[in-house]
Amino acid sequence: MDNLYRDFILEHYRNPHNKGHLDPHDLHFADSNPTCGDEMSMTLRLDPAHAAIADVAFDGRGCAISQASASILTDGLRGQTLDQVKAMDPKELLDELGVPIGPARLKCALLAYKVLQGAVRGGEVAWPAEAEAVG
């Protein structure tokens, strides 16, 4: 359990990367974690061809897991095409977090993924199966 709060998770929580709100932006989406009501929003700028992500920022308050997850996820987005983002496997994000996430916290870890998918798909998406380990 203590493993969950490894230094790099806490470091991302204290100093999150890509935190804020891009204005102007091409894509914007906000969603919330039903377990705690925490809200997260994401703004994205696209390249001139509107095919790849040029810049990204996330905003909102939340727990260390959700904030670190958003920080890590957004770090890897610049240059990715929208198709690549849509095809992204949520397991990759969980792997990248690299800490054991209990069933009660999976939604915290995957909120950023859900918000990102909502942004690139133009509307709310269902929670990935990985987040539904606990109803």
Place this chain on the structure above:
Amino acid sequence: MAVEPALGTLTPGGFSGTALRADFAVFDGPTRSGKRLAFLDAAASSPKPRVVVETMADAYSHHYANVHRGIYELSEDATARFEAARSKVARFIGAPSPREIVFVRNATEAINLVAFSWGRTNVHAGDRVVTTQMEHHANIVPWQQLTREVGATLDYVAITDDGRIDLDDLRAKLAKGPKLLAVAAVSNALGTINPLAEIVAMGHAAGALVLVDAAQAAPHMPIDVAAIGCDFLALSGHKMLGPSGIGALWGRRELLDAMPPFMTGGSMIIRVTMEGAEWNEVPYKFEAGTPAIVEAIGLGAAIDYLTNLGMEKVREHERYLFEHAWAALGEIPGVRRFGPDDPAIHAGVISFVLDGIHPHDVATIFDSEGVAVRAGHHCAQPVMLRYDIPATTRASFYVYNDLDDVEALATAVRATQMLFAG
């Protein structure tokens, strides 16, 4: 109880939570992390003493048949035990008659029953219903739905900075002449004990009926509907050492008599023809289908256990633990506590936040310390809105808690702060 309590573990009234732990199988072993379990989440749902589990196993094994139907020994036996449980609930809350006790799944269903049956008969377009910003969603959403459906208005009474109902605002909302005032006896999110007798008198003076949500009060303090003076009262069995799936609605006989059924089907009728049906008398009119027979019997066993301890003593015990925990948390910098300072009006529920640390992280780290608490909005989002916070961490006490649990709570807070201070 199970073992003779050590003198050093006694709280006021000769009460020992430490000794009572032996009555609950959940405390037999250590937690996953090898710690002594400090269970501080009774406000969500309480553990069950062995006697409740054993009574239910015995009922299923040796005394089970459908109730109010069979003309044979087993059915008569089951019916007698089921109805004895109803009488225990009635005595527990000071109801004049067991006929005024309707078995339901939980307090949520009890409130919905009133909203659907009484509400849709008596609340019309242009009418008003009053609730408070302190309520559990179970005492908000049914009234939102009712008032929306019939074109009535729902007013919310404000709460003060220290988590009490603003009585001036209550007076103002009552001055608009509502049909009903729906209010919690104890706030599940803040721990506030509301001045019910005063509130009920104000409601009645304004011509309103008063429904009391006692889900968070009935498990922890004496409840007497005659003294409170209310018209309806709802409670849940699972928060008071009883099984899940059973709760009760108490209502004044004349109100229940005049109300139409909520759900229809078997048991709740006297006679059914192809043209229609005639309703059974209360409470059976409101108990369609086979009820939660063994759960009701289990609730009866839980009530026996609590009555044996004495509800005044249960309240004194929790007040003692509250005072120690409130003080212990108050000594730690970076802890913000919610609800009234005065232990006379604060139940054994403490909502708090740690500066810069999300309640979910708090609960996860507490879990690794063997401390079980609730983190979230506690099904009371208007309360979170009132204090502009997304969530709190909530520790709640019950009969099996002791000063070791209070110490474990304070230790877990310090451990969490240290981890995050890094």
